[in-house]
Amino acid sequence: MKVNIGISEEQRKSIAQGLAVLLADTYTLYLKTHNYHWNVTGPMFQTLHTLFETQYTELAVAVDDIAERIRALGEFAPGSYKEYAKLTSIKEAEGIPSAEEMIKDLVKGHEAIAKTGRSIVPTADDASDEVTLDLLTQRMTVHEKTAWMLRSLVA
Template sequence: MSVRPNQDVAAALGVLLADSYILALKTQNYHWNVVGSDFVQLHTLFGDQYEALSGAIDEVAERIRALGFPAPASFGEFAERSSLKSTAGAPAARDMITALRDDNLAAAKSAYAVIKAAEAVGDDSSADLATGRVTEHEKAAWMLSALLG
C-alpha cells in the first residue's frame, strides 16, 4: 500500500519528537549533576539513556521530513508540543530517577499515539518506528523503577 503524507501522523510524531528532546535534555542535565552514593551507577545509566535518545530524536525528525512536513526544531516548538516539562537545577538523585521514569512513560504514551495515527492511514513505517520507541521508553522506565525498589 502506498502511503500518502499525513498531517495527523506528522503532528503525532512532532509530539514524540518534542517529548524525546525534552527528555534527552533532562536526562543529560541529571547525568551532569547527579551526586550521592549511587553517582557512578546513575551517571552511567543517565549517560547511556541520553545518548540513545539522541539517536531516536534524529530518527523521529527524519521520519517527519520523509512524510513531507518540516520537523519542529526550536526550544519554543518543543515546549509548545511536549507533554513533558523541562526542569532546571539538580534535584536529589531519587527525585531524578522518579522524574525520568515518569517522563519515559509519558513519552511511551506519545509513541502509542503515533502508532494509532499511523495505523489509521496504513503508515507501517511510522507505526514501526513508534513501536520501537515504546519498547525503549518502557524499558528505560522499568530500569528506573527497579532503582526505586
C-alpha cells in the same frame, strides 16, 4: 516534488503532527537526562552518571530518527526550544533534584513518551503507515523498558 508513498497528504500531516509531539517529548527528555548526568550526586553517582549517559545517547539517536520520519512524510520537523516547549508533555525540572528524585522524574518522562507514541498508533495504522508503526513500536519498547529499569532502582 510531491510525496507519493501511498499515504494521503491529510494522513501524512496528521501522522507528522503526532510525531512532532513525540520529537518534542524525546528532545525534552534528552535534555533532562543530560542535565541529570552532569548534576547527579550521592552514593549512586558513578552508576547513575554512566546510566544517564547511555540513556541520553540513545535519545539523541531517537531524535534524529523521529525527525527524519517527519521529513520522509513530507513535513518539516520542529527544531527549536520554543517549538518543543509548545509541543512537549514533559515538564522541565526545577533546580537540581536528589538522585532518587531524578530517577523518579525520568521514569515519568519515559512513561509519557510511551503514551505519546501509543497515541499516534491509531492514526498511523489507519493510514497503513507500517514504517511509522515500526518506529513507534521501537520507541515504545525502549521507553517502557527504560522506565521499568529506572523504577527498579527505587523502592
